[in-house]
Every structure is written in structure tokens, then in C-alpha cells.
Amino acid sequence: MQIKNFDQFFSENPIPMWIYDPKDYSIKDVNQSMVELYGYSQEEMQSFTLFDLRPEEEVPKLKSHLSQADNERFSEEGIWKHIKKNGEFIYVHVITNPVTFEGNDHTYQLAMYKNLTGEMNAQLSNEMLYKNSLDGIMLTKPNGDILQANQAACNILSLTEDEIIKRGREGIVAKDMKLEKALAERSKTGKFTGELNYIHKDGHKIPVELTSAVFENFAGEMRTCLIFRDISDRKQQERTLRKEKEFTETVLNSLPGVFYVLDQEGRVVQFNEHSIEVFGLPPKEIKGRSAAEFVHETDKQKVPEQIQKVLDEGYQVFELTLNVDGGEQAVFRFNAEKLEQDGQIYIIGTGVDITKQKKLEEQLSSLLQEEHVQRKKAEADRDKLKEMFEEAPSPKCLLEGPELRYVIANKAYRQVVGQEHIIGKKVVDVIPEIEAQGYIDLLEKVYETGEPYLGFGDPIQINKQKEDSRQKYIFNLLFAPLVDEDGDVYGIFVEAMDFSEQIAYQQQLKESLTEKETLLAEIHHRVKNNLAIITSMMELQAMESEDLDLQEALRSAQQRIQTIATIHELLYGSESLSHLNFGENINQLLHSLEEIYATENQITVDLQIEQVPMNINQAIPCALMVNEVVSNAYKHAFKNQKEGEMAIHLHEKDGIVVVEVVDNGVGIPDHVIQENSSTIGITLIKLLAKQLEGYTHFSNKNGTQFRFQFEKTDVKGIGSNL
Numbered sequence: 001m002q003i004k005n006f007d008q009f010f011s012e013n014p015i016p017m018w019i020y021d022p023k024d025y026s027i028k029d030v031n032q033s034m035v036e037l038y039g040y041s042q043e044e045m046q047s048f049t050l051f052d053l054r055p056e057e058e059v060p061k062l063k064s065h066l067s068q069a070d071n072e073r074f075s076e077e078g079i080w081k082h083i084k085k086n087g088e089f090i091y092v093h094v095i096t097n098p099v100t101f102e103g104n105d106h107t108y109q110l111a112m113y114k115n116l117t118g119e120m121n122a123q124l125s126n127e128m129l130y131k132n133s134l135d136g137i138m139l140t141k142p143n144g145d146i147l148q149a150n151q152a153a154c155n156i157l158s159l160t161e162d163e164i165i166k167r168g169r170e171g172i173v174a175k176d177m178k179l180e181k182a183l184a185e186r187s188k189t190g191k192f193t194g195e196l197n198y199i200h201k202d203g204h205k206i207p208v209e210l211t212s213a214v215f216e217n218f219a220g221e222m223r224t225c226l227i228f229r230d231i232s233d234r235k236q237q238e239r240t241l242r243k244e245k246e247f248t249e250t251v252l253n254s255l256p257g258v259f260y261v262l263d264q265e266g267r268v269v270q271f272n273e274h275s276i277e278v279f280g281l282p283p284k285e286i287k288g289r290s291a292a293e294f295v296h297e298t299d300k301q302k303v304p305e306q307i308q309k310v311l312d313e314g315y316q317v318f319e320l321t322l323n324v325d326g327g328e329q330a331v332f333r334f335n336a337e338k339l340e341q342d343g344q345i346y347i348i349g350t351g352v353d354i355t356k357q358k359k360l361e362e363q364l365s366s367l368l369q370e371e372h373v374q375r376k377k378a379e380a381d382r383d384k385l386k387e388m389f390e391e392a393p394s395p396k397c398l399l400e401g402p403e404l405r406y407v408i409a410n411k412a413y414r415q416v417v418g419q420e421h422i423i424g425k426k427v428v429d430v431i432p433e434i435e436a437q438g439y440i441d442l443l444e445k446v447y448e449t450g451e452p453y454l455g456f457g458d459p460i461q462i463n464k465q466k467e468d469s470r471q472k473y474i475f476n477l478l479f480a481p482l483v484d485e486d487g488d489v490y491g492i493f494v495e496a497m498d499f500s501e502q503i504a505y506q507q508q509l510k511e512s513l514t515e516k517e518t519l520l521a522e523i524h525h526r527v528k529n530n531l532a533i534i535t536s537m538m539e540l541q542a543m544e545s546e547d548l549d550l551q552e553a554l555r556s557a558q559q560r561i562q563t564i565a566t567i568h569e570l571l572y573g574s575e576s577l578s579h580l581n582f583g584e585n586i587n588q589l590l591h592s593l594e595e596i597y598a599t600e601n602q603i604t605v606d607l608q609i610e611q612v613p614m615n616i617n618q619a620i621p622c623a624l625m626v627n628e629v630v631s632n633a634y635k636h637a638f639k640n641q642k643e644g645e646m647a648i649h650l651h652e653k654d655g656i657v658v659v660e661v662v663d664n665g666v667g668i669p670d671h672v673i674q675e676n677s678s679t680i681g682i683t684l685i686k687l688l689a690k691q692l693e694g695y696t697h698f699s700n701k702n703g704t705q706f707r708f709q710f711e712k713t714d715v716k717g718i719g720s721n722l
Contacts, residue, residue, distance in 0.1 A: 637665025
């Protein structure tokens, strides 16, 4: 082989080349590209033979190959494994060609190399991802023909790979508007991300979350990669949550009275539609206002007292006079209960307008007193009283004498006890089960002392004879003594207001809140999984690129995302969905960094970590800051050092969290830590410190010392100063 201007062709060629003697396999000359690829100097390489650049286990294979090689013609030697000066293995494609030089009849071999290390590693990574991914992956043609499907895709569809290939897109994707829009978008942009409906082997539709992209393979053929996952469970949860929300709103709006939620300061947080009707105000003029603003002047001072009682005791029932629509006043009976959710304290309850009931009770009491005076004069008066009682919506009855016999009982009362013919009978004979519940003793006490009894939320078990079943009621009870002209008690007026359904509604609301906490934990879990997918995609991008700066930037971004994902993993596994053990987070972060930056250097890490509980909105920026400092130490602090030490301290005192990272490395240059430094790591640290309203300090004495401290608070909401 003769090449014009061979010296220039050889030395300046970007393709790595060397010239060797096929007699003893010694290297006679190497070009600059070869020097840069292997890391040896030109002088070092010219002192080698071909066997010095192969791993020991490859030498016998090479010797066997060379013994059979035809050194008189051009030859493609295939792919070989070589070792660089730093010990790193590379894979190269080798082509040889015989060359002679002027004035020398001896034939040498010109060897040319193509570095295939990146392609080999990328191919291996793609194969591992394809085989082991939990997501379904399929390789197709843009026209819908399916070429390959991994095991996860087969599991989701309950089909074999051959069955999937045979069916093609027409057989596994539902033909609907979603598919049409997806194909149109992919045709326009080359990719699509969204939801489609796949078809299971048994024919039912499976909602999937899918990412599709068109690419050109090495042969110049257009192919499509599909990655999808079954989201049936998530869709079912969304439907259940939506139905639950609709049901809850329907229940609240169907309540006959006012439903309300107050914060700890007594401001209105939530209310039902009936509240708008009662006060005659638009929603924006109700929400956020103090509950005291809706109360009549005569009762305003009771509002803070009742709120404090609820916060102290957990539950209260009370009455207040409200200013209602039209400038009028109305008396409402409220029940209020303390509720804690996500670290916040609320007061939840209902209020029922009892204005008419109050007036009716007053009128009824007056009528009952008058009826006793006139009772001996005319039995007809009793019949009139019975008519008044009969159609009243709440259960009422009149008991007479120390034996507490029924004189009158309305229809509502008879329905509660499950008996029609009770007049003249003793209470203990009609509903004997209430004696063990203490209500006979209460009635006898009212009769003996003349003191009324008011009960709020009293549970009563009634054995109904007709239905042959036991039913539980929750009543507000009134046992009012009736006295004659001489002031002697002759009977007791009994009235009960049924709150059973209202208590059941409150229990349903509590169960709904519990389900929402479960869904929030699932969200943290899904956020962590989605972040893991992002880091995997970045890893693929880094392996495909030969740009070392880009690889480093992608891996730095990976670690930052992994830091956030670790926090979400700790959250969904903890009892609290807003706080986590930050000390455990630091331990996991350091373990991850040790795996990423493991080198030949012996780096000893001293951890002195306290278990510091921390709000997620402070934990994320603090963890990112530790990630930046420790990553920088691993990458830069111990250059040209075989050993190194690093110490990481975390502690809290009087609400102040202190994080310290110290190493005995080369130290950070002064210009990097100046105020006007534009490096990404320092800029990120400063922004994170600003977000936490904390203080940072760097020092270069005997290595690098970093100290950061901030006040621990419960930061609400989601936000970032970045």
C-alpha cells in the first residue's frame, strides 16, 4: 500500500492508528489519536508489543489469531478488548493493511481502530432495561406492525410475544378518539405521551399510560418504541375518589341545617349550600370571615368561649342567636367537634334552626300547665292536647305518677318504641331495656327533685317487638317536670330529637378523611417512582453521549432528582405524610453518593447524625444542599490523593438545625466561593440557603469546611425560591 504524503495522513488522522512489525509484533509508530485514546505517551507505546495492550486473558486468543493472519492483504480483524493506561477496558474494531516504506522492502502492518465502547455499553444497558423493566416495552414499525414485546408487555395483555406480534396494533389497541389523536400527534412531532386503551386477551379494555417515539435504526429503517404501564388501579381509585367527593358534597348540601368547618382561630373554612340560604350572602363573603361576625350581639361573647371549650374538651353542644337573611334573628343549636388533619386543628359541626321549636316548647309548656288545671273540669281538654302531640315530628310523651305511666304519646314516639298500645302502661314495661341504660333512674330523679334533665347526644338502644330487632338512636332529650297548683310534681313531659343520621354523616366524613390520607401516601409513592424513571432516562442519555461534560451534568442532575425521590420514599413509608426523619434521609443520601463516586481512593466518612424530624418543604432544599457539597467533595477534594477523610454532622438545638461537612482535601478555590461565583453548585447552594432563610459558611483551612444552619419551621404549601 502506498499513500501520497503518508506521514501527514498518518500523524494528523483523527482515526487512531499504529504501525507494527508482523515478525515480532513490536509497535514501530503511533499517531496522536492513538496516544489520546490509550493514555500512554508516544515513547511508551513504541516500546510495546501488541500483547502489552491486551488483558492477560486475551493474549492467547490474540496469538492464535495472529498465527493464522494473512499479512499480505487488507484484513478486517473484528472487535477486540484492549486496556488503557488507567486500567479502563475499551472495545475497538480493528482493520489492518500491509504497508511498505521507500528504501525498505520489509512489509509492516498499518492498524486502524474504531472505539465501540459506548455502543457496546449502550446496547447492554438497553437489553437489560428491555428484559427487566416492569413497564411494557414494544418495538414496532410506524405502520403498526409489532416486531418485539418484552415480558412485562406480555404479562399486562396476558398474551405471548408471538400472539402480540400476530395481532399487531389493530389487535391490541382500542380504535377510539384517543388512538386517532395519538397517531396524529406522533405523525406531527415524532412522539406521543398520554393515555390509550389496550385490549386484554379476554377482550376487556386496559387503560395504559404510554410513551411512543419514532427513531431511525442503524440500517436506516424507521422504527417506533412503545413504553406503557397498566393504570387500571389508578383509574379505579380516581373514580372512587370522585364518587366519594360527590357523595360527600351531596350529603353536606342535603343536611337540613348549617354545616361548617372553622380553623383554630374561628374563621370559616368550609360550609354547605344551606349556609348561603340562611345568611343570604354569596360564598366569597362567608369564607374566611370570623364565625362571631354571624352571631347576634347578645351572644357574640359566647363564640370564643365555646371555641376554646371544643379545643379543650373535643366536643360541645350549644345554642346561639344568629343574624340571618332579611335582618332577622334565629336561634340555632350547634354541635362542634375538634378535628386534626395534616398537623392543622379544625372545628367541624352542624347547626339546626330551633327558633320554632323554642317557641313551640314554650307554648307547649304553657299549655301543659293550663291543661293540668283544667284536666279535672273536662276530659275534652286532654283530647285536644293529644291532637297537638300526635302529629309532632319529634317523639313526645307525657308520663304521670310515680309509676311513670303513659298518659299520651304521639305517633313519632310510638314508632320509636315499636308499639302502638302503650297508654296506661309503665315505661319500664313498654321499654324495659332502658332501665339497664340508666334512663328509668333519670326519670325517677326528675319526678322526685322537680329538676329538669337535658341530654345532648344520648345513645338509647330500643328492642322493637314488631320488627324483632334492636335499634340504636342518638337523642337530644328533655325530661321536664309538670307541677300542679300547689307546686307538687305530678308528671313528666318527655321530648326527644333524633340526631342518629347526623352522627352517621359525621362518621362517614371521618372515614373519607382517612381514605384521603391513604391516597396522599400513594401519591408520594408514585412521585418517587416517576422521579426514578426520570433518573433512568437521564442515565440512558448519559451512556449514549460521548460528551463527558454532558455526562457529568446529567449524572449531577440524576443525583439531585434521586435526593428528592428519597425524601418521598421516606414520606410514604412513614406515619406522618408531612414530616420525615431527616437523619435517615442523610444516611440514605450518603450511601447513594458512595456508590456513585466509588473510586480507587480510600475515602473514610465519619457520620455523626441525629434523628431530626423535619417538614418536607425544608427537608428537600436541605438535602439538595448536602448533596451538592458532598458530591463536590467526592469529585474534586481528593484529586491526586490515595486516601482522604470526610466528616458529616447533623444536629438540632433549640429549633436550630446545623449541618456541617468537613474534608481534608485540596480545598475549594477562593474565586469559586466568592459572592459573584457563577458555578452551578455554588449558585444552587446559595439559592437553597435563601429559600430556607439560613446561613452558610465556607472555609479552605486544611481542606474544605462547610457549615449551614437554619431555623426549623413547619413550612406550609409547596413552593420554591429557585
